[in-house]
Amino acid sequence: MSGLTPGQYTADVGGVRVSYHVAGQGPVCLVHPGGPGFTWQYLRMPAVEEHLTTVYIEPIGTGGSGRLATHPHGYTRHGYARAVAVVLDHLGLEKAHLLGHSHGGFVAQYCAVHLADRLAGVVLYDSAPAVDTGFFAETNRNLAEFGRLHEGHPGLATVLEAWPNVPAVSSDEAFVTVARALLPAYFADFWGRADEFADFAEAVSGTYVTSLGDNGQPDPIDDRAILDSITVDTLVLAGRHDFICGPRWAGELHERIPGSRMTIFEKSGHFAHIEQPDDFAATVVDFVRRTT
Numbered sequence: 001m002s003g004l005t006p007g008q009y010t011a012d013v014g015g016v017r018v019s020y021h022v023a024g025q026g027p028v029c030l031v032h033p034g035g036p037g038f039t040w041q042y043l044r045m046p047a048v049e050e051h052l053t054t055v056y057i058e059p060i061g062t063g064g065s066g067r068l069a070t071h072p073h074g075y076t077r078h079g080y081a082r083a084v085a086v087v088l089d090h091l092g093l094e095k096a097h098l099l100g101h102s103h104g105g106f107v108a109q110y111c112a113v114h115l116a117d118r119l120a121g122v123v124l125y126d127s128a129p130a131v132d133t134g135f136f137a138e139t140n141r142n143l144a145e146f147g148r149l150h151e152g153h154p155g156l157a158t159v160l161e162a163w164p165n166v167p168a169v170s171s172d173e174a175f176v177t178v179a180r181a182l183l184p185a186y187f188a189d190f191w192g193r194a195d196e197f198a199d200f201a202e203a204v205s206g207t208y209v210t211s212l213g214d215n216g217q218p219d220p221i222d223d224r225a226i227l228d229s230i231t232v233d234t235l236v237l238a239g240r241h242d243f244i245c246g247p248r249w250a251g252e253l254h255e256r257i258p259g260s261r262m263t264i265f266e267k268s269g270h271f272a273h274i275e276q277p278d279d280f281a282a283t284v285v286d287f288v289r290r291t292t
Contacts, residue, residue, distance in 0.1 A: 034102025
């Protein structure tokens with residue numbers, strides 16, 4: 001077992017390596033990044049690490065973790081949840097908190113239902129109850145509003161042209177190219193704070209994985225029928241200006257999950273831990289301490 005000494009560690013999930021990074025001190029919170037496919041570094045939260053032992057999981061298929069034999073297919077929430085359980089075992093922990101961002105929020109929701117006995121609490125950070133036609137219709141409306149707000153900006157065309165290309169992504173290089181092109185839409189004020197976010201934008205990286213199971217069939221995400229069965233303490237977070245997993249979906253999660261709490265970050269988009277790091281850290285740390 002690795003214990004909780006800061007550093008990088010690996011564990012075995014059915015013959016596939018899962019890498020994780022331990023940082024900080026205090027109560028333990030596992031962190032699952034989004035995408036699927038983004039490398040873990042974008043979700044680094046130094047302000048949280050000052051108060052919590054933060055364990056960043058590199059999802060299988062990304063970064064220092066191994067790839068499935070069926071790559072780029074087969075990366076299901078069941079598989080990601082299995083890796084969460086293995087990391088808890090490797091750390092020697094019966095329970096810990098789990099924070100999932102974006103697609104990682106979908107994983108955390110799944111874990112809250114299917115891995116409840118191993119979780120002290122979950123943080124659903126920029127998540128949604130389902131990914132369906134309604135989800136994408138809302139996303140398209142929000143992106144159109146982003147276009148109206150920034151009409152005339154020289155960088156707008158690049159953002160708007162990138163979104164229709166998302167379904168055509170089929171390589172790591174294309175994944176990164178499209179992600180970087182879309183990045184301004186994910187912030188409340190990317191262009192107004194461009195110098196502040198430059199290093200973050202340059203470091204965006206990831207691996208192309210699909211939403212298909214290892215049998216080549218879709219692995220749909222629709223938790224609306226099971227959210228009311230979640231008994232784990234739950235905190236729902238979203239940025240006011242998040243065009244993809246914003247307040248509408250946070251509100252629905254909050255309404256459907258019994259006893260959940262919700263915070264909306266008024267000056268953030270999809271990355272409140274970058275846009276409002278102190279407010280974000282205070283909210284997460286308070287929740288973990290209250291529910292430990």
